[in-house]
Amino acid sequence: MGAQKKPAAAKVREDSEDLSRQRLQAILLADSFTTQFRSITLERPKVLLPIVNIPMIDYTLAWLESAGIEEVFVFCCAHSSQIIDYLKKSEWYTRPNPNLLVRTIVSHNSTSVGDALRYIYEQQTETSQIQGDFVLVSGDTVSNMPLADLIQQHRDRKKKDEKAIMTMVFKKQSRLGIGSDQLFVAVDPLTKQLLHYEECNSRGGDFCLDKSLLDSTVLCSDMQDCYIDICSPEVLSLFEDNFDYQHMRRHFVNGLLVDDIMGYKIFTHEIQSSCYAARIDNLRSYDTVSKDIIQRWTYPYVPNIDFSGNRPVKLGRRGIYRASDAVQSHTADVGASTVIGYGTKIGNGGKIYNSVIGNGCCIGSNVVIQGSYIWNNVTIEDGCEIRNAIVCDGVKVRAGAVLQPGVVLSFSVVVGRDFVVPAYSKVSLLQQPTTEDSDEELEYADSSSGTADHSSGLNNLQIESKASELGPDGAGYIWEICDSAHDEEWKHSVVPIPMDKLADITGAMDDDDIEDDIVVPPSGELKSDTDIINTDANDSYGDFEREVEEEFLSAVEKDNKADIVIPLINSHRLAYNMDSADCAGAVFYSMMRLAVKSPHNSATELYRNAMGVITKWKGVLGFYLKQTDAQIEVIMKFEEMCQESEELSPLFAKLLPFLYDKDVVQEDAILRWGEEKAGADDCDKVYLNKCESFIKWLKEASEEEEEDS
Amino acid sequence: GTPESATVPYTSSSGADSESKTADKSSLTRKLKHDVIEGVNQLIQEIAGCHEQIAEQAIEHIHQNEVILTLGSSRTVLEFLCAAKEKKRSFRVFVAEGAPRYQGHLLAKELVARGLQTTVITDSAVFAMISRVNMVIIGAHAVMANGGVIGPVGVNMAALAAQKHAVPFVVLAGSHKLCPLYPHNPEVLLNELRSPSELLDFGEFSDCLDFGAGSGSLQVVNPTFDYVPPNLVSLFITDTGGHNPSYMYRLIADYYSADDLVM
Numbered sequence: 001m002g003a004q005k006k007p008a009a010a011k012v013r014e015d016s017e018d019l020s021r022q023r024l025q026a027i028l029l030a031d032s033f034t035t036q037f038r039s040i041t042l043e044r045p046k047v048l049l050p051i052v053n054i055p056m057i058d059y060t061l062a063w064l065e066s067a068g069i070e071e072v073f074v075f076c077c078a079h080s081s082q083i084i085d086y087l088k089k090s091e092w093y094t095r096p097n098p099n100l101l102v103r104t105i106v107s108h109n110s111t112s113v114g115d116a117l118r119y120i121y122e123q124q125t126e127t128s129q130i131q132g133d134f135v136l137v138s139g140d141t142v143s144n145m146p147l148a149d150l151i152q153q154h155r156d157r158k159k160k161d162e163k164a165i166m167t168m169v170f171k172k173q174s175r176l177g178i179g180s181d182q183l184f185v186a187v188d189p190l191t192k193q194l195l196h197y198e199e200c201n202s203r204g205g206d207f208c209l210d211k212s213l214l215d216s217t218v219l220c221s222d223m224q225d226c227y228i229d230i231c232s233p234e235v236l237s238l239f240e241d242n243f244d245y246q247h248m249r250r251h252f253v254n255g256l257l258v259d260d261i262m263g264y265k266i267f268t269h270e271i272q273s274s275c276y277a278a279r280i281d282n283l284r285s286y287d288t289v290s291k292d293i294i295q296r297w298t299y300p301y302v303p304n305i306d307f308s309g310n311r312p313v314k315l316g317r318r319g320i321y322r323a324s325d326a327v328q329s330h331t332a333d334v335g336a337s338t339v340i341g342y343g344t345k346i347g348n349g350g351k352i353y354n355s356v357i358g359n360g361c362c363i364g365s366n367v368v369i370q371g372s373y374i375w376n377n378v379t380i381e382d383g384c385e386i387r388n389a390i391v392c393d394g395v396k397v398r399a400g401a402v403l404q405p406g407v408v409l410s411f412s413v414v415v416g417r418d419f420v421v422p423a424y425s426k427v428s429l430l431q432q433p434t435t436e437d438s439d440e441e442l443e444y445a446d447s448s449s450g451t452a453d454h455s456s457g458l459n460n461l462q463i464e465s466k467a468s469e470l471g472p473d474g475a476g477y478i479w480e481i482c483d484s485a486h487d488e489e490w491k492h493s494v495v496p497i498p499m500d501k502l503a504d505i506t507g508a509m510d511d512d513d514i515e516d517d518i519v520v521p522p523s524g525e526l527k528s529d530t531d532i533i534n535t536d537a538n539d540s541y542g543d544f545e546r547e548v549e550e551e552f553l554s555a556v557e558k559d560n561k562a563d564i565v566i567p568l569i570n571s572h573r574l575a576y577n578m579d580s581a582d583c584a585g586a587v588f589y590s591m592m593r594l595a596v597k598s599p600h601n602s603a604t605e606l607y608r609n610a611m612g613v614i615t616k617w618k619g620v621l622g623f624y625l626k627q628t629d630a631q632i633e634v635i636m637k638f639e640e641m642c643q644e645s646e647e648l649s650p651l652f653a654k655l656l657p658f659l660y661d662k663d664v665v666q667e668d669a670i671l672r673w674g675e676e677k678a679g680a681d682d683c684d685k686v687y688l689n690k691c692e693s694f695i696k697w698l699k700e701a702s703e704e705e706e707e708d709s
Numbered sequence: 710g711t712p713e714s715a716t717v718p719y720t721s722s723s724g725a726d727s728e729s730k731t732a733d734k735s736s737l738t739r740k741l742k743h744d745v746i747e748g749v750n751q752l753i754q755e756i757a758g759c760h761e762q763i764a765e766q767a768i769e770h771i772h773q774n775e776v777i778l779t780l781g782s783s784r785t786v787l788e789f790l791c792a793a794k795e796k797k798r799s800f801r802v803f804v805a806e807g808a809p810r811y812q813g814h815l816l817a818k819e820l821v822a823r824g825l826q827t828t829v830i831t832d833s834a835v836f837a838m839i840s841r842v843n844m845v846i847i848g849a850h851a852v853m854a855n856g857g858v859i860g861p862v863g864v865n866m867a868a869l870a871a872q873k874h875a876v877p878f879v880v881l882a883g884s885h886k887l888c889p890l891y892p893h894n895p896e897v898l899l900n901e902l903r904s905p906s907e908l909l910d911f912g913e914f915s916d917c918l919d920f921g922a923g924s925g926s927l928q929v930v931n932p933t934f935d936y937v938p939p940n941l942v943s944l945f946i947t948d949t950g951g952h953n954p955s956y957m958y959r960l961i962a963d964y965y966s967a968d969d970l971v972m
Contacts, residue, residue, distance in 0.1 A: 274906045276906065296905060297905060297906055
């Protein structure tokens with residue numbers, strides 16, 4: 001049994017115009033340039049880390065092979081020798097598939113995807129070069145989606161439109177995307193062109209959209225980027241030209257989207273729900289992808305099928321994968337969805353649930369292993385408890401030790417007897433790289449030069465077997481979690497999310513679930529003249545207010561007349577594109593501020609000040625208050641001010657009639673304001689209640705007028 | 710058919726007489742190659758021709774105004790039914806859809822295109838409809854040495870329904886589908902469990918599937934095959950004719966060399 005191979009016919013779609021058949025090529029980046037698995041990846045490259053006992057790179061290569069790719073360039077940077085050794089010994093070289101050629105490209109000083117692509121571009125020779133469109137994936141991708149159609153679609157699109165140089169694959173996010181940033185994507189529903197791409201670090205963040213996008217766009221916040229791209233050769237040359245493009249998405253994609261001159265376009269493809277694609281970029285996704293593989297969503301890349309020279313384990317009842325020579329005591333309880341590797345022995349009374357145990361492990365009696373990932377050749381002695389932890393090759397856990405949730409034990413660590421490893425700690429035989437190394441600050445610096453030192457340092461390392469941080473007979477260092485990352489630890493770990501945090505997040509998610517056909521900014525009307533619609537329009541209003549106030553104050557000082565002040569304020573109004581209601585509000589605000597600022601000793605004096613200011617400047621105010629809407633705006637502004645300022649609040653009830661007397665606000669405005677407020681909550685109605693008697697009087701007065709006339 | 714050739718024993722060549730030895734070796738190799746190629750070609754011919762030979766026997770088994778039930782989609786069954794139609798028998802076909810891959814839908818379309826009156830039913834309706842059916846005809850994925858059948862998932866249910874209502878259960882299988890293993894052999898009955906995405910959308914049940922500590926977990930099992938024991942099968946129609954299930958072990962000797970079998 002092997003991976004399903006695409007029939008040869010699907011691969012050979014000859015372009016009648018091309019003279020030579022283009023090979024389907026792929027670039028596999030075997031270095032993620034991030035440091036999420038730092039404690040483990042100091043010693044071994046991330047793509048060789050096993051997921052469900054099979055190295056990640058095998059899943060990716062098997063998938064590419066079945067998708068009909070004919071040539072894969074494996075780009076190695078960190079730990080490149082380990083990757084090359086592994087590939088040489090693996091099935092990809094020893095029993096090579098004649099249809100698939102795996103080549104390695106080694107670089108020693110690349111620190112990002114951009115560097116990698118530039119290096120590949122420069123390293124092209126006559127025999128090995130990127131001809132035509134290629135698939136760009138990362139070495140930690142697990143997928144079973146068919147690529148042949150997608151590549152053909154991309155090629156057809158490119159033929160019609162020269163500028164369509166990249167197709168990105170997205171997946172509808174099914175589960176809460178904890179641990180990864182939320183993604184906002186704007187896609188044209190007809191052509192599937194990508195129009196906007198933004199990662200937001202915080203939930204409920206605001207972002208700016210170009211107004212020209214609003215014609216027909218679908219804005220999605222629930223898409224997940226699979227980091228599988230079909231690229232045209234122009235992508236490589238673009239990276240070569242722009243040597244500051246480092247990150248694929250942040251720089252390259254956003255750069256293309258913003259660039260109007262060249263006009264390159266990026267298209268999207270949403271993966272069908274029957275296919276699976278995921279990338280293992282942090283510990284949480286390691287956990288979810290492991291579980292998906294065990295539940296066979298990634299069929300045919302599942303543990304009981306030999307898809308890349310791995311030894312298949314038999315699938316028994318209840319989703320338990322057990323190797324044929326695994327020895328298990330009859331009193332041991334192995335629960336559902338567990339994988340037991342070759343040569344593993346499980347002692348009496350063990351309880352193993354929802355975990356993956358690797359090859360050659362020796363598990364003692366009465367051990368509890370739950371939700372954990374134990375790799376190869378691990379010795380766990382009697383009475384240990386391991387919950388939601390990752391234990392790497394060669395670790396020895398001495399009797400009675402407890403690993404609390406979230407612990408990551410790196411290679412060959414020894415946990416002492418009866419030692420309790422605190423939650424979320426990362427333990428390694430190597431010391432934590434110091435933060436003095438400036439490369440550490442860049443998240444994508446894998447410090448490939450540093451790892452060369454470490455690998456040699458490992459040989460010379462003196463393992464302190466006494467009085468180490470892990471108990472009397474332990475060995476290893478517990479890495480410190482830096483303060484900023486502490487709160488985020490629960491996000492990036494294999495521990496199931498605590499219920500309270502889950503409730504928070506689902507609550508927040510319901511709120512900002514946006515998927516509209518046309519996005520309407522939440523604040524204010526659509527300004528026809530602006531190019532950029534700020535979803536937070538309050539900032540500019542604040543600026544406007546301040547300018548008006550300054551203007552007003554200078555007018556007060558110089559004791560100008562109304563007709564001099566009004567044009568000045570108008571100029572500000574035009575600059576900020578405000579309407580008269582806003583102006584009125586700003587002017588009123590300035591006036592009241594003036595009143596408050598003028599010296600007063602008591603409320604009555606303040607009242608008199610306010611009266612004085614209003615009387616003096618009612619001409620200016622009146623100019624903007626021709627419409628009822630503007631007047632209501634002023635009343636509401638006043639309300640706001642009273643809410644903010646203790647002094648002003650008692651004045652509200654008195655000043656409103658005063659404003660009415662001075663014909664600043666008409667009764668229509670007051671009555672409408674009263675009506676609107678009537679439906680509001682009690683806390684908003686405070687001022688309404690204060691003016692109740694006045695409003696009643698107004699109503700009666702208006703009725704009398706009607707009766708008279 | 711010819712039994713598969715056993716490997717030709719080789720004598721390792723020594724230094725002297727190497728020329729004559731290599732000449733021998735090369736003629737032996739050539740003969741071996743020739744035999745193997747011939748054998749494979751014969752197999753290919755058999756496989757290509759089995760549908761026709763089985764379909765020839767259709768007229769003996771399907772009579773006028775009968776109702777036939779089938780499950781899933783099998784090319785042998787399609788040819789079989791069409792051959793009976795050609796010979797002017799009029800009959801109706803019930804096709805059970807064969808969830809979750811719904812290949813019965815494809816078969817139904819094909820049958821209608823060839824002019825047969827077809828009804829599509831769900832797998833769960835098989836027991837309800839079986840009383841109206843005269844004969845159940847299915848194709849097999851493999852036939853075991855004891856006469857048991859490995860077929861698409863759901864055929865066991867159809868066989869049980871047929872037995873309950875005394876409806877003949879006929880299995881069409883080319884002789885290349887014969888397998889020398891017995892069901893008690895552990896590899897045989899291990900079913901291939903496919904991806905749950907054929908049943909459920911990946912997103913739908915994600916909260917059940919994310920098992921946290923202590924909460925229940927949802928498991929989705931999507932088997933591809935079903936095993937039908939020989940006592941439920943009335944008749945096997947192969948390209949060599951119709952056989953009893955208890956006779957199938959005899960055919961193994963024809964198709965498999967005794968050297969390759971462990972009985």
